[in-house]
Amino acid sequence: MTRSTGSTAASLRCDSCGQLPEPGKVRLTVANVAVMLPIELVVHAVVVQTHLSYPLKVLILALTATALVIWVAEPSVMRFLRAWLHAPALRQRKRLDTATDLWRARVLVKDSPGALKRISHQLARRGVNILSLHIHPGAQASVDEFVLAAPAGVGEQDLVRAFTAGGSPSARVWPSTALALADGQTKALSLACRVAQDPVELRYAVAELLRAEPVLAPSPTVRSFVEGSVVLKIPSPTGEPLVFSRAGEPFTAAESARAHRLSELAAAATHPTHRTF
Template identity: 50%
Template sequence: MESLRTALVGGQACEVCGRLPHPRRLRLTVAKLLAVFPVEFALHAIVLALHPPYVVAVGVLVITTTVLVIWVVEPSAMRFLRAWLHAPHVQASSGIDALWRIRVTVADRVGSLERVTHELAGVEANILGLHVHAVENGVRDELVVSAPDSVRAASLSAAVEDAGGNDVQVWPTTALALMDGQTKALSLAARVVGDPTELPHAVAELLGAHLITDRVLLSGPLPTDGTLLKIPSPWAGMFAFTRPGEPFTPAESARAHRLAQLAELAVPRPAHRL
C-alpha cells in the first residue's frame, strides 16, 4: 500500500485514473537521445577497434543495440527522468485566472470560513464553489477558487494556513469541479443505472479517489487513517478505493454505498422459469 501511496502522491498523476500526463514531444526526444547516443557511440567504437568481418560487425551492432536500447537503456532512462518528463509545462503569465481545488479542516465555529475567505482575497483568489463535510475535529471544507495565473499552490496553502486552517491540500483543477454536487451525483447515478459495471469509475469520480485494482496490495498491511474505503460489488465481492492524505468522510462513504446499492438493483436478474 505504501508503494501505491508513493505512486499516486509523488507525481502529477490524474486524480481518477492515476496516470501521469503524457510527456511533451521535445522532452521525450531529448530523453531518448540521451539514452541511445552513449550506447551507440560505445558499441561502434568497440566494433571498429576490433575490426571484425563486415557481416559480423553489422550483426553485432544491430542485435546488441536493439536489445540494450529497447529492454535496458531506454526503460531505465525513462524511469530516471520521469519527474522531468512528466513535469507540468510552466508558461508565462497569460492574465487568465487558473482554477484550484483546496481542502482544509477548520474549527466548527462562526467566522472560520470568513477568515479563510479574507486570507484568500489577499492573494486575489475568489471562492467559486464550496462543499462542507463534518469531521471529528471540526469541518472539512472543499473549495474551488480562481486565482491569477501567477499565483501558485504554495501561496494559496500559506493563505489558508494563516487563516487557521489545518491539513491543507491544494490541487490545480478544471471547470468540471464547478459542477453542482447534486447534479454530479445524479449524473453518476444515471450512469450506473445505465451500466452497473461503471460503479467503480463513478465512485472514483464522485469522491476524487483512486480505484485499487491490484489485489496483492489489498492482501498487505492497509492504512488505518481513513484513506481506504471499501464498498460491496454486485459481481466482484468488493471494490476498494484510496485517497492518500485525505480521509473519507462519513457522508462520502454513505454516498459511495448508495451508488453500490443502486448498481445492485440495476444488475439484470435471471428470468425464473415457470
C-alpha cells in the same frame, strides 16, 4: 445555459432562448418602486384635482396606474436598469472571465466561530475569489472543498499559506479546471443513471465521483471505512468488494455514504425485487 463572453447584461442572455437570468427580488422590487412611484404620484395629482365622484376617481386611478405600470414602468425597468438589476451576475461573470488560474483545495476547518471567515479574509487579501465551496461536517472539524480563482502570481504555496494564516491545521491545493464548477448534483445523478443501466459501471462511477483510483488487488484486511482513511471499501453486486484509494486525500463520512448508495443501486439493478400488487 451557454453564454457569450462580455461584461454587459446582454452577455448573460441564453444562446438557446435569448432570455436573461431572473434578477434578484430585492433589486427588482427597488427598481419597480423607483419607476412606478413618480408615475403613481403624477396620476394621483391629476385625478384628485378633477370634480369626479370618489368611486369614479378610484376606478380611474386603478385603471390608469395599472396600464402605465404594464406599458411604461416594467419595460422601462428592464431597459434602463438592466445592468443594475443583473450587476451581481455580471460581477461573477467578470471574475470568471478574468481569472487566470483555477485551483481546488481541500482544507481542514476547525469547528469554531468565525473559522471560515478568517480563511475567506486571508484569501481576499491575496485577491483570490471563492467560486465554489462544499463542506463535509466532522466531529471536531469540517473538511471544506474550495474551487478558487487566483490572479497571476498566486501559486500553490501562496494558497496554502493563506489557509494556514486563516487558522487551518491542514490544507492541500492542486490545479483545477472549469469542470470543477459543474453542478455536483447533476454529475452524481448522471453517474447513478450509468450504474442503474449497467451495474458493471459501479467501479468507474465511484472512482469518478470521488476522484479516486480503484485498487485492483486489495488486501483482505482492508476495513470498510475509517474516518480520515485514504482507502475506501464498498460491496459490489458480484460479491467481491471494491476498494478505492486516494493518496493524500482522506475520504470523509459523506463520501463513504455516497459510494455505498451507488453500491446499493448497483445491487438493486442486478437483482431487482419483483412485487405483486
